[in-house]
Amino acid sequence: MTHSFGYSISQSRETNWDKLDHRFADKLLDLEPSVRLCVGCGSCTGTCTAAPRSGFDIRKVHTRFRRGEAGAFVAELEKCMFCGKCSMVCPRGVNIRNVMDLMKKLIEA
Amino acid sequence: MTNKQTQFPIAVIGSGPAGLAAANTLLALGHQPVIFEKEKITGGKLSRWHQLFPGFISAAEIQEQLIGPLKKASVKISTETEVKTMKPDSGGLEIETASGEKIIAKGAVWASGYTEFDARRKEEYGYGLYKNVLTSADVEEMLAKDGKLPFDSADVKRIGILHCVGSRDEKVGNTYCSKVCCICAVKQAIEMKKLYPSAEVFNFYMDLRLFGKGYEELYREAQMDWQVNFIRGRVSELAEDQQGKIRMKTEDTLTGVPMKMTLDFVILMVGMEGKRFSFLSENKNTDGSDFISYPENFTGENQTALPNVMVAGACKGPSTIVDAMNDGKSAALALHQYLISQAEK
Structure with missing residues (x-):
């Protein structure tokens, strides 16, 4: 017989680099090397058409993808409308639109 | 007299x-x-x-x-x-x-x-206690003398470089920026990739202050040509495990998540006093x-x-x-x- 006391052990919210699967991230870096140049400025999220209404944060999503948390936000990727404004504003010349496309394809594959 | x-x-x-x-x-x-x-x-x-x-x-x-x-x-x-x-x-x-x-x-x-900042004053980084924690000055001296570091390339998979050690830190009484450590860290990260091509190099920074001519370009080169990873977050502590490897803790502030990682050796970018x-x-x-x-x-x-x-x-x-x-x-x-x-x- 199991008893519920109304609390449980919370899941770790920590990024443990040693345990994450970096294969998706490595593949992304291979296919679109310009993503290495990201400085985390947030221009992409700032200009994003989808961001204000959906809370979609392309800067954070692709950073987490690079950290090896590929599976964590499949639903997030659906919010992108592929307008490409992010690529137009990026000061480091990262092809973010392609990064989005690749992330979706890598997860779906 | x-x-x-x-x-x-x-x-x-x-x-x-x-x-x-x-x-x-x-x-x-x-x-x-x-x-x-x-x-x-x-x-x-x-x-x-x-x-x-x-x-x-x-x-x-x-x-x-x-x-x-x-x-x-x-x-x-x-x-x-x-x-x-x-x-x-x-x-x-x-x-x-x-x-x-x-x-x-x-x-x-x-x-x-x-004078170089004495890294032992940042006790949480274990300099002088952990054998795999070096300062930027140690690295320069070793490379100038022997052209290599005392780590076997087969053992080195991950290298951590910590910016702002003894700079912009009220806890050690130095609130100012030591100015040259950021670009020196980028330079040493590239040198580490040259010495250990199969290792991953991680630079942990608060802000990157790359002010001089050619510095921003070297940063770009480090990211693009040498695959150096830059993670925004000040490392809060290092701990040595039984094999002498270094357990690092920080916040990856760009994703807003605490992060930990095992590193084979660590370089502390010591500031100026x-x-x-x-x-x-x-x-x-x-x-x-x-x-x-x-x-x-x-x-x-x-x-x-x-x-x-x-x-x-x-x-x-x-x-x-x-x-x-x-x-x-x-x-x-x-x-x-x-x-x-x-x-x-």
Whole structure:
């Protein structure tokens, strides 16, 4: 017989680099090397058409993808409308639109 | 205490980049400088460095360019001679060394340089306790001496480089930025990738302050051509495991998640600290640092409390080698102009 006391052990919210699967991230870096140049400025999220209404944060999503948390936000990727404004504003010349496309394809594959 | 008095035209205190550049300029202006160096060897910190950012020029080569002309002109460099104090004298300036020797000079350029932050003061990083934690200065010395580090490439999978150790940190009493560590960290990250091509290199930073010509380009090169990872977050602690590997904890602030990682070795980018000399300046720096304060008035930035002593280089605040050399030249010219104006009176 199991008893519920109304609390449980919370899941770790920590990024443990040693345990994450970096294969998706490595593949992304291979296919679109310009993503290495990201400085985390947030221009992409700032200009994003989808961001204000959906809370979609392309800067954070692709950073987490690079950290090896590929599976964590499949639903997030659906919010992108592929307008490409992010690529137009990026000061480091990262092809973010392609990064989005690749992330979706890598997860779906 | 001896009371020996020697007549010297112009004294240069310190044989680092600023002092050597000042001596070269004084020589070109027709003076006969004499250099006093506290340490056994000449060159200051430059004598311990390997390659210099942003162009990977050999430090030994730059030192030779600075010392060569002085040797040719038989400029005397007194090593192991620490200058303790200076005061005005009817002959110009009385300089007293730590051994009690008194020297009379017409004037002096003071370029005593900086001290490296003692990384043991950041106890949470375990420098001096963990064998796989080095400082940026250790890395330079090892590379200059042997061209390699004491880690077998088969064992090295991840290397961590920690920015701002002893800088921008109230907890160690240094609120200022040491200026050169960011670009030095980018340079050393590339050197690590050259030494350990299959290892991953991670730079942990608060802000990247890459201000100089060619620095931003080197950062880009590190990201793109050398696959160096830059993670924004100040490392909160390091711990050694049983194999001697280093467990790192930080926040990956760009994703807003705490992060931990095992590293094979860690380099701490140590900052610069100053030393006050009351006979040169009584004023305190606004940032609370102990560097020699100088008039921050754009045109008199080499002046001290003594009219015939000019101050130059990293003893005034964190400085690159190029900036220190240019400041040395500027101090030499300022002293030259002062001596001419006095002779005309």
